[in-house]
Amino acid sequence: MFQVPRGTRDFTPEEMEKRRYVEKAMTSTFLSYGYGEIQTPTFENRELFTEKSGESILNEIYAFTDKGGRELALRPELTAPVIRCYVERLQMEPKPLKLFYFGNCYRYDRPQKGRYREFRQAGCELIGVDTPEATAELLALAYTLLQNVGLKNLTMNIGNLTIIGTILKRFNLDANQQKTLLPLIDKSQFDDLLIALQDCGVPESKASQFVDILQTNDIEEIREYVIDDPSAVQELTEMESILGLLKTSFQISNYVIKLGIVRGLDYYRGIVFEIDAPVLGAEKQLCGGGSYDLVSLFGGTAVPTAGFAVGFDRTILALEAESFTFPSQNLDVYVIPVNQDMMTKTIEIVQQLRNHNLCADFDQLRRGMVKSLKYAASRRVGKVIIVGPKDLEHHAVTLRDMKSGNQESIPLSEIFKKLKTP
Numbered sequence: 001m002f003q004v005p006r007g008t009r010d011f012t013p014e015e016m017e018k019r020r021y022v023e024k025a026m027t028s029t030f031l032s033y034g035y036g037e038i039q040t041p042t043f044e045n046r047e048l049f050t051e052k053s054g055e056s057i058l059n060e061i062y063a064f065t066d067k068g069g070r071e072l073a074l075r076p077e078l079t080a081p082v083i084r085c086y087v088e089r090l091q092m093e094p095k096p097l098k099l100f101y102f103g104n105c106y107r108y109d110r111p112q113k114g115r116y117r118e119f120r121q122a123g124c125e126l127i128g129v130d131t132p133e134a135t136a137e138l139l140a141l142a143y144t145l146l147q148n149v150g151l152k153n154l155t156m157n158i159g160n161l162t163i164i165g166t167i168l169k170r171f172n173l174d175a176n177q178q179k180t181l182l183p184l185i186d187k188s189q190f191d192d193l194l195i196a197l198q199d200c201g202v203p204e205s206k207a208s209q210f211v212d213i214l215q216t217n218d219i220e221e222i223r224e225y226v227i228d229d230p231s232a233v234q235e236l237t238e239m240e241s242i243l244g245l246l247k248t249s250f251q252i253s254n255y256v257i258k259l260g261i262v263r264g265l266d267y268y269r270g271i272v273f274e275i276d277a278p279v280l281g282a283e284k285q286l287c288g289g290g291s292y293d294l295v296s297l298f299g300g301t302a303v304p305t306a307g308f309a310v311g312f313d314r315t316i317l318a319l320e321a322e323s324f325t326f327p328s329q330n331l332d333v334y335v336i337p338v339n340q341d342m343m344t345k346t347i348e349i350v351q352q353l354r355n356h357n358l359c360a361d362f363d364q365l366r367r368g369m370v371k372s373l374k375y376a377a378s379r380r381v382g383k384v385i386i387v388g389p390k391d392l393e394h395h396a397v398t399l400r401d402m403k404s405g406n407q408e409s410i411p412l413s414e415i416f417k418k419l420k421t422p
């Protein structure tokens with residue numbers, strides 16, 4: 001017996017129906033915000049991912065050497081590939097450039113519910129603009145994208161790496177010390193953070209004041225804390241106008257400021273955000289993003305960039321956990337010949353139905369009527385057409401409503417009209 005590789009999944013037609021529904025809903029939201037779709041390869045040159053994050057990222061990704069000796073890697077995310085494509089081909093495009101994508105990603109993670117080695121992301125990158133209205137719209141899009149697929153319970157946390165950075169600078173920490181502290185901040189492990197800060201020589205009162213700031217949602221309190229640092233104050237003012245627009249113009253007020261959001265990837269700077277579905281428990285983060293710097297690193301002319309990615313698989317888990325009713329794509333009609341002599345006419349009818357954009361299928365196992373009707377019911381078909389010689393003499397067929405069991409003889413010329421009206 002063969003099994004799927006660890007951390008990967010197959011998707012049955014029923015599961016694919018849910019995935020296609022989510023993809024369609026997300027696509028129309030992206031399009032409604034003026035984004036255009038982009039697709040990049042599943043694998044890239046390995047340096048694309050090590051350039052910013054260093055060789056240590058190799059532990060977390062699927063990297064390999066091909067037959068020509070090229071060092072490649074399956075993409076762990078799509079921001080670096082999209083920016084590579086931008087620098088290679090799209091730099092001359094008018095700004096702002098709004099790009100969205102769907103794509104499978106690969107990470108050598110420890111698999112569990114909501115965490116896979118092959119997973120799908122839906123995301124977007126906004127290139128060439130960083131006005132407060134543009135950033136506010138990006139945050140609004142992330143939230144609306146998840147709302148529009150049908151999710152009810154979402155929380156958005158918004159942080160800022162520039163502000164955290166200037167605060168940490170005051171503590172005179174070296175790069176290694178920062179590397180130990182950031183994951184503790186990210187995971188809200190505040191007790192451990194207090195100890196770690198003191199281990200780094202930060203006095204207890206300063207450390208606990210910092211931990212308080214990480215947890216406050218009060219912008220004034222943060223301002224007070226960074227007041228003697230002009231760049232942090234300026235960043236905070238900018239953030240305030242973004243949040244103001246998000247609330248008043250984009251009508252999204254379900255967010256909290258959380259300076260503890262530091263994000264795992266190395267390319268972020270400035271505003272960062274995450275959206276959670278609390279219903280999911282441990283792996284509840286549905287979306288992550290923010291502003292970042294990669295264009296100049298990849299050899300392009302520096303422009304502002306920001307974006308986010310939604311975990312597609314987790315979005316579906318969250319919808320299921322909220323008992324969302326996914327629209328189903330059933331067959332419109334199933335056609336059953338009463339005997340083998342009726343097969344030619346049956347196929348002719350089925351093909352005509354398909355040409356009229358109806359989803360139709362017919363009995364190909366030469367089963368009896370009872371078994372065929374049972375099969376139609378198992379496929380949740382609403383209507384069945386029975387093709388028999390008596391009806392055909394009058395250019396008619398029998399139409400059976402599967403819910404009521406009612407049957408009526410209807411002229412062949414009327415079946416399309418009849419099937420299209422619910």
Ligand code: HAM
Nearest residue numbers: 077079114115116119285286287288289307308309311
């Ligand atoms: P990320 O936070 O690493 O950000 O991933 C985005 C989302 O992908 C997560 O919030 C989560 O829902 C989902 N995800 C991550 N890893 C897994 C996994 N192993 N299994 C299932 N789902 C997972 C990025 O990837 C950035 N590129 C986002 C971005 C775009 N930033 C700017 N532009």
